[in-house]
Amino acid sequence: MADNDDEREWHTVEHSLTQFTVPKRYQNLSPFEYNSHDIVTYATDTNTGKKVTIRKVLKSFNSVARAHRTYRELKLRIHLNHLDAQVAQLYDVFTPEKDLNNFATLYLVENYVEYNLKEVIYSNVVVTEDHIKMVIYCLLRGLKV
Template identity: 50%
Template sequence: MNVNDVEQDGWYTVYCGHGRFTLPVRYQDLVLIGQGAYGIVVRATDTTTGKYVAIKKILRPFETDIHAKRTYRELKLLMYLNHPDAQVVQLYNVFTPEQNVNEFRTIYLVLNFVDRDLNKLLLQRVPLTETLIQLIICSLLRGLKV
């Protein structure tokens, strides 16, 4: 992780993995979690709360109509599943560092950091206990609760 731009107006720019992140100064100590075709995810420390958060930088969110629809769909789904008691995913914040609409090219999603991944758990082929299955189903249902 390299800090390239000096903190200015509450924002700073840092490189993590193959991505350049321009973030509010409250998010520090970035660690790459993963990257794919649609985004880069890092873990950061929220210095306001002292807790870890996951920050997803959506790559090319408005490059084409398909990209824009995918970005909109992801944001709407996260907003719909945003239940504080669910252990699914919680959307804390959405922001862009751009100052005007003509420069609007970047979207960052700030999410709760979960150190476990259901997909990785299932790929391990480890038998799940009935209690764990109940917890997963309960969390998913809480996330869907309106």
């Protein structure tokens, strides 16, 4: 994971409701998905050729409660970040702001997954005992130090 330094080149992708300012290595941003906590886009990492998910965390530091929530989520994602665990892999964390006084935007770059657990739970797919065992195994594997 990298911090913001002058060596990164940035580009801004405009969308009707927001803009993403990301390092140039992330190209072909689309489509955008919105919820109350963040905006998600998909991109290609030109350094690896892999498809990634980029999350723009909204209002990360507007209140103490939001700042705590953002910190907890980031800490948990870093702790669960094991390559052999089948949970979201955190590839990069960055902000386009150049100084601490202007720090307001936080981006998380993760591996792209076609389906997430929420989508599976709310789908019409029958979740078997084997599925539940696999999910629990993956979560526990992510906790292994």
